Amino acid sequence: MTSVVSVITAVHGPSAKFLADAYKSLNEQQLPVGWEWQWVIQQDGETDDVASYVPDDPRISFGQGRHGRAAMARMMGMSRVVGEYVRVLDADDMLTPGALARDLTVLTGQPGIAWTTSRVLDLLPDGSTVGFDQDPPEGPIERGEVLTHWQAHDFRAQVHPATLCVRRDLLLALGGWMALPASEDTGLLLALNAVSRGWFTAETGLLYRKWPGQSTSQAAHSEQEERAARMAVVEARAEALLALENWRIDAA
Numbered sequence: 001m002t003s004v005v006s007v008i009t010a011v012h013g014p015s016a017k018f019l020a021d022a023y024k025s026l027n028e029q030q031l032p033v034g035w036e037w038q039w040v041i042q043q044d045g046e047t048d049d050v051a052s053y054v055p056d057d058p059r060i061s062f063g064q065g066r067h068g069r070a071a072m073a074r075m076m077g078m079s080r081v082v083g084e085y086v087r088v089l090d091a092d093d094m095l096t097p098g099a100l101a102r103d104l105t106v107l108t109g110q111p112g113i114a115w116t117t118s119r120v121l122d123l124l125p126d127g128s129t130v131g132f133d134q135d136p137p138e139g140p141i142e143r144g145e146v147l148t149h150w151q152a153h154d155f156r157a158q159v160h161p162a163t164l165c166v167r168r169d170l171l172l173a174l175g176g177w178m179a180l181p182a183s184e185d186t187g188l189l190l191a192l193n194a195v196s197r198g199w200f201t202a203e204t205g206l207l208y209r210k211w212p213g214q215s216t217s218q219a220a221h222s223e224q225e226e227r228a229a230r231m232a233v234v235e236a237r238a239e240a241l242l243a244l245e246n247w248r249i250d251a252a
Helices: 013-027 069-080 099-109 145-152 168-173 184-195 224-243
Strands: 003-011 035-044 060-065 085-088 113-123 129-131 139-141 165-167 197-209
Touching: 003 013, 003 069, 003 099, 013 035, 035 069, 060 069, 069 184, 085 099, 085 168, 099 113, 099 165, 099 197, 113 184, 145 184, 145 224, 165 168, 168 184, 184 224
Parallel strands: 003 035, 003 085, 035 060, 113 197
Antiparallel strands: 085 165, 113 129, 113 165, 139 197
16 A cells, blocks of 8 residues: 655745746655655646646646635645645755655654654755754754744744644644744644654755745745734744643654
8 A cells, every 4th residue: 555745835926937846856756665745736826827837747736726825825735635744845945855755754653753844955046055053953852842942033943844744634633824924834833843742854855945036035024013923823822732731642
């Protein structure tokens, strides 16, 4: 019997041109014996400027929906997810060789681990890469650790939500990505960490593309009033879940 890891990607017109690079990085993954991948691509919007960039591959499921930003697109895409685990891959990013295999090795071999993250390198427009200087050591991340670090470091987590690979059932039980204009993935990460143990892999798992059209580079992303509101609701959700002892998840 074949097991499936589902890779989910939200995409909009400006980022569609990068899907070829994302696909190449996914197609080059070597999975453990008995595993295969599914790529669920969900367009944020119903325009005609994305479909032509979607590769012709039976393992890919492409859908469209009303504009609502990345969180809503991913959640709509979840309707087509068939895998036991869900791996995030933004349209403009790329997996590194072996990233999916490392995720699956941890999730299937480490008792009590419900989600994984990994080291990220920023991919700059000139092709150079820059790493993060506050990566934690490889190994388990205990409940509440991400929230504590995030609160102490100006709302910046020590692990990157764009590298998340998580149990599908837990993702759905928590309501998925938060209904926010940004930081929706951070909100999910903190919620997951509030109820379950995770893992950080020190080997680089993602190239995070920096380019002028990405949403995090826009002025609105850093507007202080909205940012404060996003962080407040992300924090409140995580703290509420952390306080609910019956929400603790012990992954098999």
